[in-house]
Amino acid sequence: xxxxxxxxxxxxxxxxxxxxxxxxxxxxxxxxxxxxxxxxxxxxxxxxxxxxxxxxxxxxxxxxxxxxxxxxxxxxxxxxxxxxxxxxxxxxxxxxxxxxxxxxxxxxxxxxxxxxxxxxxxxxxxxxxxxxxxxxxxxxxxxxxxxxxxxxxxxxxxxxxxxxxxxxxxxxxxxxxxxxxxxxxxxxxxxxxxxxxxxxxxxxxxxxxxxxxxxxxxxxxxxxxxxxxxx
Amino acid sequence: xxxxxxxxxxxxxxxxxxxxxxxxxxxxxxxxxxxxxxxxxxxxxxxxxxxxx
Ligand code: HEM
Numbered sequence: 001x002x003x004x005x006x007x008x009x010x011x012x013x014x015x016x017x018x019x020x021x022x023x024x025x026x027x028x029x030x031x032x033x034x035x036x037x038x039x040x041x042x043x044x045x046x047x048x049x050x051x052x053x054x055x056x057x058x059x060x061x062x063x064x065x066x067x068x069x070x071x072x073x074x075x076x077x078x079x080x081x082x083x084x085x086x087x088x089x090x091x092x093x094x095x096x097x098x099x100x101x102x103x104x105x106x107x108x109x110x111x112x113x114x115x116x117x118x119x120x121x122x123x124x125x126x127x128x129x130x131x132x133x134x135x136x137x138x139x140x141x142x143x144x145x146x147x148x149x150x151x152x153x154x155x156x157x158x159x160x161x162x163x164x165x166x167x168x169x170x171x172x173x174x175x176x177x178x179x180x181x182x183x184x185x186x187x188x189x190x191x192x193x194x195x196x197x198x199x200x201x202x203x204x205x206x207x208x209x210x211x212x213x214x215x216x217x218x219x220x221x222x223x224x225x226x227x228x229x230x231x
Numbered sequence: 232x233x234x235x236x237x238x239x240x241x242x243x244x245x246x247x248x249x250x251x252x253x254x255x256x257x258x259x260x261x262x263x264x265x266x267x268x269x270x271x272x273x274x275x276x277x278x279x280x281x282x283x284x
Contacts, residue, residue, distance in 0.1 A: 043277045043279075044272070044273075044277050045271070045272035045273075045275055045277055046269075046272040046273060048272070049268075049272070093261070097261060097264065097265055097268070100265050101265050101268050101269050101272065104265075104269050105269070105272070
């Protein structure tokens with residue numbers, strides 16, 4: 001009996017918590033969430049860049065928390081403050097750099113194949129939300145640069161009609177967006193992205209033979225969901 | 232003065248131009264680095280992959 005069949009027969013599932021548990025164990029059993037092995041085609045540097053983006057994001061968040069707890073009077077004046085501020089900026093640069101190489105890799109592998117559209121879409125979402133987060137970050141420098149960015153940006157936002165509410169020259173408002181809502185949004189969408197990768201498994205190479213022993217149990221073409229029976 | 236402005240991050244930066252095309256040096260460096268990393272990721276062998284499934 002497969003785990004699926006076992007789950008289907010689980011007795012006494014009549015509460016939403018029980019149904020949620022069965023649903024989650026079916027969609028993402030623990031051995032798929034935290035696997036020990038990956039197919040041989042994953043042994044390439046191109047697969048490292050997603051983790052590179054996650055690693056950079058963790059440094060971004062940690063340094064950002066230190067900046068917020070100490071405040072601008074600290075990070076604009078003290079040497080250690082300058083260092084943490086620079087660490088925050090450069091880990092953002094590193095995150096975008098790794099994210100773009102990751103995106104190029106996934107584009108040329110057509111990694112949206114086999115029911116992975118939502119993985120791709122949450123990737124696009126991570127990119128978009130990260131750009132807004134970086135933009136609000138640049139607005140917090142309180143120098144001529146941030147003033148310039150705000151006053152160039154406001155025209156575009158006003159033209160779209162959102163400027164009266166999302167006011168880039170309102171420093172207090174941009175501060176709040178940058179340190180609360182946007183980090184939470186980036187974090188949430190990245191978690192969703194990675195969970196989706198784990199649910200589907202890594203996409204087989206475009207030219208993988210349908211008979212490849214690593215893909216057995218997989219439908220004849222790589223364009224079908226790898227875990228068709230589970231989903 | 233110019234170096235000071237650069238260090239403060241308040242300068243317009245260094246721009247390179249060919250005809251109608253201009254690009255800021257920093258942006259050019261980042262783009263070339265990304266292209267180099269992409270190329271290297273495809274050609275460099277991944278360590279520890281020998282003999283395993
Ligand atoms: C904050 C940004 C991002 C993070 C932290 C991130 C993280 C990851 C990680 C860790 C993986 C699995 C390992 C790997 O293949 O590298 C992955 C896979 C994937 N990513 Fe991203 N990613 C980000 C942005 C993007 C973007 C911008 C796209 C494309 C628009 C994208 C598309 C994909 C796809 C399609 C997969 C699945 C590949 C497969 O199933 O083989 N990601 N991502």
